[in-house]
Amino acid sequence: MMKIAILVGLFPPKWLAGTEIATYHLAEHLTQRGHEVHVITSQDEGLPELSKEKGFYIHRIAWPKIRIVGAITFWTKICLKIQKIKPDIVHAQSLPTSIPAWASKKHLKIPYVVWGQGSDIYLPGSFIRMAYKTILKNADAVLALTEDMKQRMLEISNRDISVVPNGIGLEQFNIKSGEKKKGNSKTIIFVGRLHPVKGVSYLIEAMAIVHRGMADAKLILVGDGTERSRLEKLVEKLDLNGCIQFTGQVQQERIPTMLQQADLFALPSLSESFGIVNLEAMAAGLPIVATNVGGIPDIVVEGVNGYLVNAKRPSEIADRIIMLLWNDKIREEISVNNMEKAKLYAWDIVAGKVEKEYQMAIRRSMDIEITNLRRMH
CATH class of the missing domain: 3.40.50.2000 (Glycogen Phosphorylase B;)
Structure with a gap:
């Protein structure tokens, strides 16, 4: 069993676009597979800071509506939440939500996975693109929804990328x-x-x-x-x-x-x-x-x-x-x-593929850590 933290900017019930719905079902099916899943997302008015649904936990964090400062505050709070949860792996559902995942790896040694979801890949600005390069390079696993998206991500960072599609509740x-x-x-x-x-x-x-x-x-x-x-x-x-x-x-x-x-x-x-x-x-x-x-x-x-x-x-x-x-x-x-x-595309099949990516990412991270320790000695 793994303890998994999934980072997503928005989440149901208020937000029901593709990424939000996909994240909900992924969390649900990973929970059904025996894992402890924590979804970390932004706060919506009227909803509690912590709740439990379909067996997984939802942590909602307030995002101050101040440009740049608000985002930094939000990312910092996510990092603190990750530190408290102590997951085995952090999964970022898009490149923008990967920044706290990258920071957690740097300071807490927790491996992370990035799953590109759409506009984060197809519509990045030049400055954001530079940040994405670092995030993708340091991720322990990178996923793309389609072959076309994989090619776009390879343009940002030439590394191993697995294609895993979203699923559907049949x-x-x-x-x-x-x-x-x-x-x-x-x-x-x-x-x-x-x-x-x-x-x-x-x-x-x-x-x-x-x-x-x-x-x-x-x-x-x-x-x-x-x-x-x-x-x-x-x-x-x-x-x-x-x-x-x-x-x-x-x-x-x-x-x-x-x-x-x-x-x-x-x-x-x-x-x-x-x-x-x-x-x-x-x-x-x-x-x-x-x-x-x-x-x-x-x-x-x-x-x-x-x-x-x-x-x-x-x-x-x-x-x-x-x-x-x-x-x-x-x-x-x-x-x-x-x-x-x-x-x-049944969600249980997709969740199984993501689960394998987690396991490989954790092993990869451990191997790198062991190699670094040997070099120090």
Whole structure:
């Protein structure tokens, strides 16, 4: 059994983006595997400083809202918390949260693992990039979600990096009677933030093309964000009010059922580090039409479990959607492929891979320590 400290900037229940949800499930499944897990995150109003959920501990630390000074204070408090917990290993869920992990190794001799999660890899500034180089170089293990992310990280630091994807809770996708799709109309679904980087405007423009040949086709946009108002105006401009529905933000528990009631999942992102919602679509048995960017090609294999299109190309998106909606046989074949492939991303399997990385990191750290002691004598 290991004592594990996982560092993450934000955490449920308030924060429900990919990294936050992934961290929750990782902590849950590592606990189920017999480890003592401590998640260290920032404080959210109304939540206790220490709580226990699904068998793991959650430590919430206040982050003073003062630029630079606030971050340094927050990192210092995390280091003190790590010193108190005395874990066997520290796991940083992103490069920004790795700074306390690096400091703990330097001062407390605790090995650490870094798992790149997305914008921390794809959007670093030049100063931050220099700090990341030190962090990656000194880590006892480094993980990337996809091959594309691994290549980006190698540009920062040329070292061993393992590719370990995020996982999915397959138990949420057991289709129950009454939850399966009813009716003959065709439904496309998008799940994610309504933000420019998600490329939703190109999907809406694609629907204008789809609608000309399939008047009963519908698009459901699940999520909310800064671009919603602009997108609603675009829908009105293209006279698509009758076939496009904005649901707004919905509870995570409802997503599986909503996916299962659709025919096809579309992700028109301009940039995407991983796209955990692709795994959810696969588990629901949906064919995927997604852009050929970032880590998406690691998940979506052309013609096997979906189709890849170029970003910002409504005509390409529409072409693949129309082909899939018209061809029941291809959709059914892809549906079977996706439900089978989704099993490879079960959280217990992913947690097992991370567990092995921890064990190797601890051994690596001990070997280095022994070598250093021998040199001193």
